Structure formats: C-alpha cells, structure tokens
Ligand SMILES: NC(=O)c1ccc[n+]([C@@H]2O[C@H](COP(=O)([O-])OP(=O)(O)OC[C@H]3O[C@@H](n4cnc5c(N)ncnc54)[C@H](O)[C@@H]3O)[C@@H](O)[C@H]2O)c1
Ligand SMILES: O=C(O)C(=O)C[C@@H](O)[C@H](O)[C@H](O)COP(=O)(O)O
C-alpha cells in the first residue's frame with residue numbers, strides 16, 4: 165500500500181510518496197501529478213546511476229519526457245561550486261527553460277547539489293526528489309534545504325527551495341553499503357532522541373529487523389521520520405524558530421565534518437558524535453539523564469556509529485568551528501539539545517567551559 169504524506173506550504177505544498185518498488189512507475193507518478201515541461205535533467209552519482217538510472221529514464225520516456233543525465237562523483241567532495249557550475253553549463257547548453265525540471269536521483273549529496281541548481285538556475289526551475297539513500301529518504305529529500313559546502317563551513321551557501329514531489333522507493337536501500345545505511349540510521353535515531361520516544365524504543369527493540377532492511381520496518385521508519393520532519397517544516401519552513409530543533413547533534417557534527425576535511429566521517433557519523441557530546445552538555449545543564457545518554461550511545465554503537473570525538477580535534481578547534489554555525493546570533497551559539505528522550509530544546513544559555521570539561525574527560 166502506498167503511503168502518502170503532505171508538506172503543507174500553501175502554493176509550495178507537495179506530496180511525499182513512500183512505497184516498495186515504485187521506481188519503474190516514477191514517470192507515470194510525475195506525469196499524473198505535475199504539470200511540467202518535457203525537458204528533464206536527472207542528476208545522479210557514479211554509484212547510483214548505473215543501478216537505477218536506466219529504469220528511471222525509461223519510465224520517464226514512456227511519458228514522452230526528453231531526458232538527459234548528469235553524473236557526479238559520489239561523496240561530500242562533490243557538494244561544491246565547481247560541480248554546480250558544470251550543471252549550469254549543461255542546462256544552458258541544452259536550452260533548459262523555466263518549465264524544465266531537475267530530478268535528484270541519489271543520496272543527500274546529489275539532492276542538496278541538484279536542489280541548489282534547481283533553486284538558482286533562472287531563479288528557480290522544477291525540482292523533483294527521488295532519494296536513494298536511507299539518509300535522503302528519512303531526512304534530506306524533505307523540507308527544501310539545498311546547499312553546497314565551503315571548505316571552511318558545511319552547507320554555508322544554500323537556499324530553502326521545496327521540491328514539487330518526493331518519490332521514495334525503499335527497495336533501493338537494498339544496494340546501499342552498510343556504512344551508508346548506518347549513516348542514515350544516525351538521522352533516524354536523531355528523530356527518536358529529539359522528537360519521538362516511541363520511535364527511539366522501537367529502534368532499540370528492532371535492531372535485527374532494521375539490520376535486515378525488512379520492507380515493512382523500513383516503510384514504517386521512513387514514514388515516521390518524514391511525518392516528524394514535515395510537521396516541523398509546516399510550522400517553520402525557513403528556520404525562524406522550531407525548525408532549528410532538527411539540527412540536534414549538528415552544531416558539533418558539522419564542525420567535526422569541516423575539521424576533518426569532509427572525508428573522514430560521513431554526515432551521519434559526525435552527527436552521531438554530535439548527538440553524544442551535545443547530550444553531555446544537556447546533562448550538565450540539567451536536562452537529559454545519564455542513563456538516557458547511555459542508551460543513546462549503546463544504540464549508536466550497535467549500528468557501528470562513532471560516539472567519541474577523534475583525538476585530532478581539540479576543544480579550541482571545535483569551539484572555533486562551531487562559531488560558523490548558522491544558528492549563531494550575536495556571537496552566541498544556539499544549540500538544539502535533548503531535554504529528555506523524545507524532546508528537544510534550543511538554548512544559548514550554556515558555557516564553553518562545560519564543553520571543555522566534557523572533551524577533557526573523554527566520555528567513555
Ligand atoms: N537538505 C537536508 O535537509 C539534509 C538533511 C540531512 C543531510 N543532508 C546532507 O546529505 C548528505 C549526506 O547524504 P547521504 O548520506 O545520502 O550521502 P551520499 O549522497 O554521499 O550517499 C552516500 C553513498 O551512498 C551511495 N548511494 C546512495 N544511494 C544508493 C543506493 N540506493 N545504492 C547504492 N549506493 C547508494 C552514494 O553513491 C554514496 O556513495 C550530506 O551532505 C548532508 O549534509 C542534507
Ligand atoms: O532540515 C533541517 O532543518 C535539518 O536541520 C536537517 C539536518 O539533518 C540536515 O543535515 C540539514 O542539512 C542541516 O541544516 P543546516 O542548516 O545546519 O545546514
């Protein structure tokens with residue numbers, strides 16, 4: 165049974181369609197739901213396109229779309245200005261117009277980069293998300309944050325630009341490498357830790373089924389995460405308030421990614437570390453309990469996710485990098501931290517020395 169969620173943003177509202185084995189119907193889903201021009205550019209990467217590019221292309225061509233593809237090197241290093249320029253060159257050369265569309269077929273890197281191209285080319289052309297990694301299915305394909313990195317800071321050049329539709333086929337997850345699957349689980353655990361205690365309990369109680377990628381379990385996880393995210397985005401599309409809670413673990417996590425050159429940790433691994441350190445900070449401030457942090461660490465570890473900062477990152481380098489976070493206001497670093505399991509608060513009322521003490525103690 166197809167599960168459909170709606171992101172409600174007036175004229176920019178869209179459906180999230182979640183099912184098993186629907187990639188071959190993507191063309192028909194697009195043709196019957198969207199009024200778009202015939203030209204489509206699929207942006208994908210060198211791992212994903214050989215697996216799924218042809219099926220998508222065929223299903224679009226069946227509906228008379230004229231399809232071109234642009235394939236990037238996989239990984240965070242492609243989320244940059246040079247790659248974005250290559251896409252603009254292609255769109256111009258192929259005479260794409262305002263009615264044309266870009267489809268992101270890939271993980272969060274492809275989605276963020278393709279979304280930046282769609283948001284900025286001619287000040288905005290149609291954008292369709294077909295996420296293929298777990299992380300992209302539970303998080304990055306929904307909500308309209310699109311971005312590229314700067315060598316100094318993560319996602320620092322970007323926009324809020326909503327897709328026309330999100331088509332999620334959980335069957336695609338079967339070909340993910342274990343490390344990439346686990347990185348998506350870090351965001352799933354974030355939704356449990358920060359927004360839904362029942363989800364946290366469910367993950368703890370179904371570790372085996374989750375590792376086996378059981379379709380009914382994955383549909384449930386993807387549905388709950390997309391539901392949590394769309395409810396928040398519905399209230400605060402442009403992160404003026406409540407949306408900042410989705411950044412739980414990310415102030416430390418993004419700093420870890422940037423300080424390690426975007427190639428030592430995946431995004432999910434970095435935010436796993438971020439969730440642990442930000443939780444210790446929350447505990448010092450009187451929020452989450454040690455027993456809950458220990459549950460978090462155990463759960464992350466059971467999916468091979470890291471829970472300790474690497475020795476190469478000092479307190480000083482971490483705090484300096486955290487100052488580049490987008491949640492900094494008047495030099496104050498606002499953090500999204502767990503209040504208790506299933507609830508997040510935003511605060512700037514914390515002292516840097518707490519983080520210094522936590523790092524010095526090296527939480528085991
Ligand atoms: N926009 C947002 O709201 C948002 C939210 C969370 C994360 N992000 C961003 O997303 C990125 C991380 O996303 P990611 O973890 O998907 O990384 P990714 O896009 O690099 O994908 C991870 C790896 O999995 C491969 N892959 C993807 N789907 C596959 C499939 N079905 N079968 C086989 N291999 C597949 C990719 O080729 C890549 O090697 C980061 O840049 C992060 O900042 C954005
Ligand atoms: O959608 C959001 O809002 C999020 O914060 C989701 C995060 O998981 C995601 O990594 C996002 O890209 C981080 O946003 P940023 O504004 O801190 O770059």
Ligand SMILES: [Zn+2]
Nearest residue numbers: 351414431435
């Ligand atoms: Zn994230």
